[in-house]
Amino acid sequence: MCWLRSPRHRSVSFASLLLAVAFCAGSALAATATAVATALPEGMQRITSVEGITEYRLTNGLRVLLFPDASKDTATVNVTYLVGSRHEGYGESGMAHLLEHMVFKGTPKHPDIPQELTAHGARPNGSTAFDRTNYFESFSATETNLDWALELEADRMVNSNIAKQDLDSEFSVVRNEFEVGENSPQGVLLERMLSTAFLWHNYGKSTIGSRSDIERVPIDRLKAFYRLWYRPANAVLVVAGKFDEARTLGKIAQFYGPIPNPSEPLPSTYTSEPAQDGEREVVLRRVGDVQMTGAVYHVPAGSHPDFAAVEVAAFILGDEPSGRLYKTLVESKAATSVFASAWQLHDPGVLIVGAEASKQQSLTEIRDVMLKTTEEFGHSAPSAEEVERARQNLLTSWDTEMRNSEWAAIGLSEWSAQGDWRLMFVHRDRLKAVQPSDVQRVAKAYLRRENRTTGMYFPADQPLRAEVPDRPDIAPAVSDYKGGAALAAGEVFDASPAAIDARTLRAKIAPGIKLSMLPKKTRGATVNLSMSFHFGDQESLQGQSEAGSMAGQMLMRGSANHTRQQLQDELARLQSQLYVGGSPTGAWVSLEAKRESLQATLRLAAEMLRQPTFPAAEFELLRQEWLMAEEENKTDPSRLAYTRLGKHLNEWPKTDPRYVESPEESIAALKAVTLQQAKQFHVSFYGASSAEVAVVGDFDAKQVQAWITELFAGWKNAKPYKRLSSPYVARPAIDERIPVADKESAVFAAGLELNVRDDAPEYPALVLGDFMIGGGFLNSRLATRIRRTDGLSYGVGSYLYASSEEPAGYFGASAIYAPQNAEKLVTAFREELVKVLDKGFTPEEIAEAKQGWLQEEKVSRANDGELVGSLSSNEYLGRTMAWDAAFEQKIAALTNDQIVAALRKHLDVAKISIVQSGSFP
Numbered sequence: 001m002c003w004l005r006s007p008r009h010r011s012v013s014f015a016s017l018l019l020a021v022a023f024c025a026g027s028a029l030a031a032t033a034t035a036v037a038t039a040l041p042e043g044m045q046r047i048t049s050v051e052g053i054t055e056y057r058l059t060n061g062l063r064v065l066l067f068p069d070a071s072k073d074t075a076t077v078n079v080t081y082l083v084g085s086r087h088e089g090y091g092e093s094g095m096a097h098l099l100e101h102m103v104f105k106g107t108p109k110h111p112d113i114p115q116e117l118t119a120h121g122a123r124p125n126g127s128t129a130f131d132r133t134n135y136f137e138s139f140s141a142t143e144t145n146l147d148w149a150l151e152l153e154a155d156r157m158v159n160s161n162i163a164k165q166d167l168d169s170e171f172s173v174v175r176n177e178f179e180v181g182e183n184s185p186q187g188v189l190l191e192r193m194l195s196t197a198f199l200w201h202n203y204g205k206s207t208i209g210s211r212s213d214i215e216r217v218p219i220d221r222l223k224a225f226y227r228l229w230y231r232p233a234n235a236v237l238v239v240a241g242k243f244d245e246a247r248t249l250g251k252i253a254q255f256y257g258p259i260p261n262p263s264e265p266l267p268s269t270y271t272s273e274p275a276q277d278g279e280r281e282v283v284l285r286r287v288g289d290v291q292m293t294g295a296v297y298h299v300p301a302g303s304h305p306d307f308a309a310v311e312v313a314a315f316i317l318g319d320e321p322s323g324r325l326y327k328t329l330v331e332s333k334a335a336t337s338v339f340a341s342a343w344q345l346h347d348p349g350v351l352i353v354g355a356e357a358s359k360q361q362s363l364t365e366i367r368d369v370m371l372k373t374t375e376e377f378g379h380s381a382p383s384a385e386e387v388e389r390a391r392q393n394l395l396t397s398w399d400t401e402m403r404n405s406e407w408a409a410i411g412l413s414e415w416s417a418q419g420d421w422r423l424m425f426v427h428r429d430r431l432k433a434v435q436p437s438d439v440q441r442v443a444k445a446y447l448r449r450e451n452r453t454t455g456m457y458f459p460a461d462q463p464l465r466a467e468v469p470d471r472p473d474i475a476p477a478v479s480d481y482k483g484g485a486a487l488a489a490g491e492v493f494d495a496s497p498a499a500i501d502a503r504t505l506r507a508k509i510a511p512g513i514k515l516s517m518l519p520k521k522t523r524g525a526t527v528n529l530s531m532s533f534h535f536g537d538q539e540s541l542q543g544q545s546e547a548g549s550m551a552g553q554m555l556m557r558g559s560a561n562h563t564r565q566q567l568q569d570e571l572a573r574l575q576s577q578l579y580v581g582g583s584p585t586g587a588w589v590s591l592e593a594k595r596e597s598l599q600a601t602l603r604l605a606a607e608m609l610r611q612p613t614f615p616a617a618e619f620e621l622l623r624q625e626w627l628m629a630e631e632e633n634k635t636d637p638s639r640l641a642y643t644r645l646g647k648h649l650n651e652w653p654k655t656d657p658r659y660v661e662s663p664e665e666s667i668a669a670l671k672a673v674t675l676q677q678a679k680q681f682h683v684s685f686y687g688a689s690s691a692e693v694a695v696v697g698d699f700d701a702k703q704v705q706a707w708i709t710e711l712f713a714g715w716k717n718a719k720p721y722k723r724l725s726s727p728y729v730a731r732p733a734i735d736e737r738i739p740v741a742d743k744e745s746a747v748f749a750a751g752l753e754l755n756v757r758d759d760a761p762e763y764p765a766l767v768l769g770d771f772m773i774g775g776g777f778l779n780s781r782l783a784t785r786i787r788r789t790d791g792l793s794y795g796v797g798s799y800l801y802a803s804s805e806e807p808a809g810y811f812g813a814s815a816i817y818a819p820q821n822a823e824k825l826v827t828a829f830r831e832e833l834v835k836v837l838d839k840g841f842t843p844e845e846i847a848e849a850k851q852g853w854l855q856e857e858k859v860s861r862a863n864d865g866e867l868v869g870s871l872s873s874n875e876y877l878g879r880t881m882a883w884d885a886a887f888e889q890k891i892a893a894l895t896n897d898q899i900v901a902a903l904r905k906h907l908d909v910a911k912i913s914i915v916q917s918g919s920f921p
Helices: 014-023 095-105 113-118 141-160 162-181 185-197 211-216 219-229 245-256 307-318 324-330 363-375 385-404 405-417 423-433 434-446 497-504 545-553 564-574 595-610 614-635 637-649 662-670 675-684 701-712 763-774 781-789 819-839 843-862 865-878 881-893 897-908
Strands: 011-013 046-049 053-058 063-068 072-080 121-129 135-138 236-239 280-287 289-297 335-344 349-357 452-460 505-509 511-517 526-532 577-585 585-596 691-697 735-739 746-754 792-803 808-819 911-919
Touching: 011 735, 014 113, 046 072, 053 245, 063 245, 072 141, 072 405, 072 614, 095 113, 095 135, 095 162, 095 219, 113 141, 113 185, 121 423, 135 141, 135 405, 141 236, 141 245, 141 545, 141 662, 162 211, 162 881, 185 289, 185 349, 185 452, 236 245, 236 405, 236 691, 280 324, 289 363, 289 385, 289 434, 307 324, 307 335, 307 385, 307 423, 307 434, 307 735, 324 349, 324 763, 335 911, 349 363, 385 405, 385 434, 405 423, 405 585, 497 881, 505 701, 511 614, 511 701, 511 865, 526 595, 526 865, 545 577, 545 614, 545 662, 545 675, 577 595, 585 595, 595 701, 614 675, 637 735, 637 911, 675 881, 691 865, 746 792, 746 819, 763 781, 763 792, 763 808, 763 819, 763 897, 781 792, 781 808, 781 819, 808 881, 819 897, 819 911, 843 865, 843 881, 843 897, 865 881
Parallel strands: 063 236, 280 452, 511 691, 735 911
Antiparallel strands: 011 335, 046 053, 053 063, 072 135, 072 236, 121 135, 289 349, 289 452, 335 349, 505 511, 526 585, 526 691, 577 585, 746 808, 746 911, 792 808
């Protein structure tokens, strides 16, 4: 009974690793036979015959392979179940192998199977691999022995005890087998490489399983696994050697024919490992004396036509003494041994290369030579001599196995597990046809840096591990727990616009600060504060974009009395959240603090705003961070799509702060901007001559007004402020695609400029119409069609806004989707808009939309962090919450005719610009 870490591997110069990795014999092939000419038993049919091996099929689905060989006075019975570690679920790792042990524990009819095997002089075993489990017995070729073996395997197919008392004793045996494997650092390194190479597929899990699953598996779950997978329709029975064919078929029909299949259908595995998109590395440190390095490359399944050439490539790399790795590493005395192996599996498998060396050698240098030798293989075809040597050796191995019917019976387990036993002959023929160009092609396709996982084992003198304890029993920790003092409870707060206006206190502070304060009791005595500072005008801001952006982002990186780290430490001590930032046209502060720490947090904010020190080292760090982000943006579909759409809809000169930069333009500007320019921008533009401050929460209004006055009085802008206007300009529609390589998801961006202000009579209808087109939670027109019905996009929606100061608005839509669905997405988007403009919405849609939109507004006002933003915005615009209340009343009174009329006035499907970016077919 054993488990295989490397099922159906072709090993070349692999003795040392084989001893460390495989714990039982495995591969064998087949010999010659003739089909039975007599009448078949009832319920059995002949399927096919290839080179002496004949397949039969029982009504219950059992596949039977007969391989007569009268040259030896022995026979072998082998039963293969098409279940291995590939089929195990969460918590089931090692279950297929554990079950293999349990099946030897007996049935009611055969209570002592080991004793029976001994009595019949059998040479038995079982083994578990990724794709299958098998049981076999080889014995003296007598009718008695053959009948016994056939009946035994039929009985334990469905009647094995799988008893709790047997599990209690056997799991420790399996655990010991696990521990034997753990004694081999080389074998453990191989497991670590596989688990890193396979992120999702079960080939990344060792067949022996995890220690915890082995020790804790419930007996009921093990029984369920047995009942599910051990059935005639999931088994292949092989009889090879000296036997009477007609009689044997009769016995098989007698013993196996009555066995029914379970009613539960067999599940199928469907996980496919995605293409690896970059090299991965594993480092292992365990007690030992010999270093090892290796690399795993993903290759096609064993049934794929390419695999023959892959196997030849592995031989050329790893053979001794002709192999390329041997010559570059062993002959140079850098390594003591090398190996290469291609694993032939049901699903895409791996080609593994490796080298061992003494502690005195540089393992890093050995790894680099190994990888270079392996990955340069694809750049030049192997010689005809190399290919012929590999072919002859592999075919000789195949022929040697074919001449031994005992090996053939066992080896057919592997071929059956790959999908069909006849693959053994197909693969042989493919080996015969391999040409040097084929080997070069597969080496170039699969032996690549981005497709490899590298492992390095460094021997240590003592164990180097951080032992993490198991999850504790939490009952003692919580049973009598009382906790500390509860947070201060907040008051019941009426978040209606009228109530907010009634409680809001307003003041003006020189040189130009408008202050809104809403004191109230909050949970935990928290305070939210928002500041907005405006500066510059059309003329003064020309050419200042990068300097203004860098100045704004440097505010939190050092001030007159604090370094960047000290600022962070002080905020942590105060238990406050503070963000201070800026752009070419303004600066802002977002703050949340407790009542007792509000003043200190405000002082920090003022210090950052008024006295930044602009450390040169921090400036360069910020520049590098932004440069890296823009380099990534060069291939980001979202950034590319919105940049193109923005450039089309906003045609400003490059010197203007409203100009939309491409990633390349941003990179050039970031490289050109200087620290002195950022400093000078702060001196020239920053000040409080035009600013709004809003405060909501648990505070004393007089104190806060006094603090704001103390901190910002007299801080004037050196240059005058005048808002940058962005008037409406009609733009022709564009429909463009921007190709980007190697992106699984594409981006759809649509936009249309609107000639409307937010106080226009039709604006409330536009807002509610957009809410029903692409807002809400998965129930808008776009979401219902594109996500829920067509299944094209995970995220799709629309948005609409209008300026409060000039007729300039915008309607936009966005979606993420698979690139092959680009046409379907655009078609669905346009069709849904046409439907809306044609007939509008149902009464139910409008009623639900009104309720949902109004509820969202109420939730927003109840959130102090959002409410301070609304108060600040209202101060800037000279409004109160009464404006919001009136707008909500207009929303509540809307009719379908009003909504459709507003949408028809401003939305024209033909004028909407669309830009898509992704890896399109």
